[in-house]
Amino acid sequence: MDYAETVTTRRTGLREQKKQATREALRAAALRLALERGPDNVRVDDIAEAAGVSPRTYNNYFSSREQAIVAAVAGEREARVAAAVADRPDGVGLADAVIEAIVDQYTASDAPGADALLLITTRPALREAFVGTTTAIEHPLTEAIAGRLGDGDPHTARVLAASVAAAVRVALEQWLQTTVSTCTAGGLVVPSGSLPDLLRATLAPLRPALDAAEQ
Amino acid sequence: MDYAETVTTRRTGLREQKKQATREALRAAALRLALERGPDNVRVDDIAEAAGVSPRTYNNYFSSREQAIVAAVAGEREARVAAAVADRPDGVGLADAVIEAIVDQYTASDAPGADALLLITTRPALREAFVGTTTAIEHPLTEAIAGRLGDGDPHTARVLAASVAAAVRVALEQWLQTTVSTCTAGGLVVPSGSLPDLLRATLAPLRPALDAAEQ
DNA sequence: GCAGAAATCTGCGTGCGCGCAAACTTGCGT
């Protein structure tokens, strides 16, 4: 929940260094254990023990059992989406900047954690946590949109960011739904290639709102 | 979560009748106890005991402790919003129908539970649960919008409904924020009169998207 | 270096959410 130090490693150093280390250890341990045994057969005590910390400490980093597993695949996608929106050249419109940035980030991150994604699509509790990560992009996205809108009403940026995040959530829900049904029916892996198209199609209805805000 | 019987009291009757009775008893007990003592000094066991059911039964009706308290003021606003959208004459545009229906429902319901609202604005956990009720309007709103759009793409209706719900959530968050700060600073009750204006202003950026979907 | 301040880790206790299976209630067919 704290992205202020991701760039310049602010703050004295040894503290934040250890903090990030244990956070990463918890992430890795959670994902590894979830893949080895089923996701249901892993308690927070196991994760904490594998990471070498107290069970109580786990909840100082993640507020739910699923967050650690989901964090491994979701990562800091939120901040990268915002950065991607801001990095688009000024020539392209707001709608294209936002939509393409989101599509890029959500398709690029699929390759590394493909096995983890398959795991997430299986268990409903994990799917819910994964879908819940979309709300995390709201704040960074708000600032990115506000930066592109210039001196406009900051309320508008916030509403648009929330709407975009909601649309992304809808796309993910539908993608997971069709994915699991495909798995059940065909028995093959996920057709991740359709995610970009689905995102574009789902975000399309918001284009008029984004265009109108630009004036 | 089950709105199929709200109109015609379908299903044999005695079962659903008792079900609604205990649900209402739980709601009332939760709100009463929360008002008497502080909201933090009421356990689910107390609510269940006051309603005359087992503590386990409570979680058959509400999946969290706050839901019962919030449900008292939130009620079945979801279904009524959808009905209000559908009831607007065909002459008015989709944007006006949606926005005015929402404004109506969110202002009309404020009067009865004014004291409860003040309670909710105080405790952060309750505010979160109250804000969370906005996602409940997504499904009914989707069908209402789809009905007005006619034979258009059902995806569009879903995205628009999700965006509208997100915007409502943003408005509620901001309203609660300014409300609590006003209370802290001035020490007076909430300026509920500004909610309609805030809703209208927050939903305004989505007008172009709603208008465009209508064609 | 060295105290004092600040942040973090940890054990403990409480309450909550929920799966499970047994008792009980209600509805329906005959």
Add this chain to the structure above:
DNA sequence: ACGCAAGTTTGCGCGCACGCAGATTTCTGC
């Protein structure tokens, strides 16, 4: 009227989330 099927309630147990306060580690000023 009666018995079976379906639905609901309840007790039980497990694991999770978190506040609290003490111990421990890290940072800062001197």
